[in-house]
Amino acid sequence: MTMIVGYAPDERGKSAVHLAAMLARASGDDVVVCAVVPAPWQPGMARVDAEYQAYLDSVADRALDEARALVPDDIAATFLRHRARSAPAGLLEVAGEHAANLVVLGSSSAGVFGHVVLGSVSDRLLHSSPISVALAPRGFRCKDGSTVARVTAAYDGSAHADRLVVAAADIATRLAASLRIASFAVWSRVAYTSRLGTEPEDLVLQEWTATMGERLREVRQQVGSLAAPPRDVTTVIGHGESWAAAIDDVAWDDGDVLVVGSSPIGPLAQVFLGSRATKILRHSPVPVVLVPRGWAEELADQAG
Amino acid sequence: MASLVQQVFRRKPVTEMTTETGADTGKSELARSIGLFQLSMFGIGATIGTGIFIILTEAVPEAGPAVIWSFVIAGAVAGLTAICYAELASAVPVAGSSYSYAYATLGELPAMGVAACLLLEYGVSSAAVAVGWSQYLNQLLDNLLGVRIPLSLSQAPEQGGVFNLPAVILVAMCAFLLIRGASESAKINAVMVMIKIGVLVLFIVVGLQGWNSDNLADFAPFGFAGITSAAGIIFFSYIGLDAVSTAGEEVKNPRRTMPLAILIALVTVTTLYILVAVVAVAAQPAEQFEGQEAGLATILENVTGSTWPATTLAAGAVISIFSVTLVTLYGQTRILFAIGRDGMLPAVFHKVNPRTLTPVRNTIIVAAVVSLLAGLIPIDFLAEMTSIGTLVAFLVVSIGVMVLRQTHPELPRGFKVPLYPVLPLLSIAGCIWIIQGLDGITIAVFLAWVAVAIVWYFLYGRGHSHLGKHEHVGLPHD
Secondary structure (H helix, E strand, O other): OEEEEEOOOOHHHHHHHHHHHHHHHHHOOEEEEEEEEEOOOOOOOOOHHHHHHHHHHHHHHHHHHHHHHHOOOOOOEEEEEEEEOOHHHHHHHHHHHOOOOEEEEOOOOOOOOOOOOOOHHHHHHHOOOOOEEEEOOOOOOOOOOOOOOEEEEEOOOOHHHHHHHHHHHHHHHHOOOEEEEEEEEEOOOOOOOOOOOOOHHHHHHHHHHHHHHHHHHHHHHHHHOOOOOOOOEEEEEEEEOOHHHHHHHOOOOOOEEEEEEOOOOOOOOOOOOOHHHHHHHHHOOOOEEEEOHHHHHHHHHHHO | OOOHHHHHOOOOOHHHHHHHOOOOOOOOOOOOOEOHHHHHHHHHHHHOOOOHHHHHHHHHHHHHHHHHHHHHHHHHHHHHHHHHHHHHHHHOOOOOHHHHHHHHHOOHHHHHHHHHHHHHHHHHHHHHHHHHHHHHHHHHHHHHHOOOOOHHHHOOHHHOOOOOHHHHHHHHHHHHHHHHOOOOOHHHHHHHHHHHHHHHHHHHHHHHHHOOHHHHOOOOOOHHHHHHHHHHHHHHHHOOOOHHHHOHHHEOOHHHHHHHHHHHHHHHHHHHHHHHHHHHHHHOOHHHOOOOOOHHHHHHHHHHOOOHHHHHHHHHHHHHHHHHHHHHHHHHHHHHHHHHHOOOOOHHHHOOOOOOOOOHHHHHHHHHHHHHHHHHOOHHHHHHHHHHHHHHHHHHHHHHHHHHHHHOOOOOOOOOOOOOOHHHHHHHHHHHHHHHHOOHHHHHHHHHHHHHHHHHHHHHHHHHOOOOOOOOOOOOOO
16 A cells, blocks of 8 residues: 655654654555645746746755655655645545555644644645545654554544444554554533532543443454454553543553544545544644544454 | 341441542542632532522511521521531542431431432422522513513413423523533632622612611511521522532641631621621512512612613523522432442433543433423422422431441541530531421421332332442442
């Protein structure tokens, strides 16, 4: 298979290339690094557009040269420049031509380092791409030769999340990584004025934790009974008063990748970033892969 | 097989409770972050907002202007029990309020009885408060837009309506918030309390302009009996002082802070109430109170001859009563949750929705029942039922303090009742005194209701109790 890396000549591109290298090293996929430039307008008499176009092409080529220097030697990568009406559309066109199954992007430079931040291109893709989208946190770098060590699947206990976990297990197996199934309990203290004190909510939280623990055990068994289960499967529940704290609560390491599913309100064959996924993504300290619902189902069917 | 007596009086060990909820294991260790001011605000916030806006309409016809004394008596009794709550809460810091305290100190059957009382204290009181909200909403709409919700849709059948729709809508809105996972911070609470206090102060200042000593001439037309009877109803508006006690685990320096906060809240609330009552009965002849909708607002309207103070008051009441309905409904769901967790209610009550982290079905059931009550039953009956339920729950807590001193003298107590055993005994006497002043029919309905709970216990709870089956729930033992 192939993955497309959206490359722009700045630090965003760098983190995208690093992420692609890490993923490709694990999966053995081909990497296509792509710089999208605006498509030409109708040619005019003055050839102004053509000059501008030539300038854009040269910028893109320079960017690709930079990218060439960035890609580690052990990764087979091709570099191309593509003209399109918009960057997301261009990336999807290239993906279509190469039958790619993943688009890799960096974070917007408008956010903080170490977190995944959506920019205009990633935002558009995360709500409409027909293939999976991987996002690197801002400033993401991976060491030479490092690979995906663990795939974490975000799990909310719904039946559709079960399928996502199976799909993530399949991905983990292919990447020779271990699988971790993570749930997040985000709760905060409630009104004191109910005259019940502050403990009733803890009771509810414990009940939730127990139910969730049960569901996690079940889905873990489901993963264990696959034809080719990942080498190691663990489960974890992160507690916190905010999403940031809950996500921090489960430990993260180099070589971690977080897989989140698409919202069930989006179309089956496309990714659609749901409200919870957005929160998870915003606070994730590791690269995030968002997979389309249809694809996750397909993968789960094949694996099961 | 244990004998029946052993069975119905089996107590849930305090250690089991604290392990279950992680009180000592640090699993949900709470920071001691609440200071005296904040804690007093909890007490004041939890107390003001339920009764005072709507209760004069019920209480004045019983006692006449002497309702002022009814406020003092009700406040004193509420204060005594709040102090008893403080000790139990510091010794048995678990969820479920007096239900859990009774389970730990008196046994399973009494705990079920208390649960029946708490259903009145929370479930019925949220219905009562929602009905009061509907009256104020009507007043506000009338003042702002000149429209009123038709009588048939804003009153219970007994009062000439068909269904109290606004009350039902309020309950539905609160249930929706609770399902989504309502979390109000202490800061928002403090702001709300300020609004409530501000509104009452406005009433006092403006209402004072309408002072007419003639209205006080026939001070106690129904004598002492009338005063007691009114105190029973007014007690409803003092419920909430025990809120202070429930924060025992999170208070800095609880030995000093808890009793002080209770006293501060008690004095503040009683002062405000008495001033409101004095101003109200002086501004309006006693016989006009009966059957008045949104009483305080109407008084201001008559005093000033313009609608703006009444509009402000109505708006304040609409906001503050909304929050009260929300928290009482919340309390009801969490108490049922605790009972369901002990196995004495069907498992549906302690099922948590994995996505929202809230007991959704529990909330829907509670909201449906409360809606029916609010839609169909008039407020005065609801208010009296709430009073008696709370009084009995308080009674049990006062007894529980003494029982726990005998059975578990070694338990660490963050706060101890002063003048033991005089205060608990006084508290018990006060509760019984107010109870006997209530309507005979209220007591009869209440006894029938408790009987239903006991029948439920023998038919279902006794057999399904986790304690009886030696089943352990919650966090594992270490």
